[in-house]
Amino acid sequence: MEGLLDTEEFCCSICLDLLKDPVAIPCGHSYCMECINDYWRKNDHLGVFSCPQCGQTFSPRPVLNRNTILADMVDKLKKLELLGDSQIYDNCVPGDVTCDFCTSIKQKAVKSCLVCLASYCQNHLQAHYKSPALKKHKLIEAFVNLQEKICPHHDKYLEMYCRTDQQCICLLCVMDEHKGHDTVPAAVESTKKQVKKKKKNYLSCSA
Known part of the structure; x- marks a missing residue:
């Protein structure tokens, strides 16, 4: 058939x-x-x-x-x-994030939008590059559970890390309930943890 x-x-x-x-x-x-x-x-x-x-x-x-x-x-x-x-998946392998806007033949998503809370293939992403309004949206690498990247209190991107409470927070959280806490950009904290992990693995291998 x-x-x-x-x-x-x-x-x-x-x-x-x-x-x-x-x-x-x-x-x-x-x-x-x-x-x-x-x-x-x-x-x-x-x-x-x-x-x-x-x-x-x-x-x-x-x-x-x-x-x-x-x-x-x-x-x-x-x-x-x-x-x-049963949708048809084109150029996708298990584990790939798929485009939320491909209704028939699913394409692999290349970016996720933290404002739209949706993932886009290369074709459907073009509007974010051409439209003046969409150009201001925050794009990240395609991510499966986008909601995990969003603050449940303020609906903003979790781009900060609170070392005091050891959790990811948004910029509004820094000004609100985490005011005065030891906060850094989440990317900085992530890099620091990766370096510490590599160093720990190196020491265990050298022992």
Whole structure:
């Protein structure tokens, strides 16, 4: 059954997910209606619109209509459960963090956002580099249990370490219940512990 349909043929080359409200543009390539509209909206002032895949240009802007045949085929694909409860994982190995925004074919996450509390593959991460508002978000290496990195009291990143209470805290904690305590950046404390651990292992091996 799986060989009957190639799921990649029903994926939008802009969002890389299964086509939603699929439309075919004059050159023959298909996209999600929202994706191609967003792509063309950036060139409204130029009056020339191109295909993201082949580069063919159109003027005026083509009128888009939902491709009902293609939409039905995507629905059948979902009903066959090729992508239903058992998701397809691309370029992922056990233990990898997967992208929270890949709905069909899961890609490996490369970064996690401490503001969105979500992990992103290289493609879905682009918005964080391009959008002025998202550029201010704090990105870290992809992390499985993001909630563990967030302060339960202030919903802020645990970027400090309180040596007095021996726990990770956020900047608001430093100003609040941990005021006056011996605090350092969490990265500094982590590096210190790694050095001490290596030194201890070296001494035990030398004994």
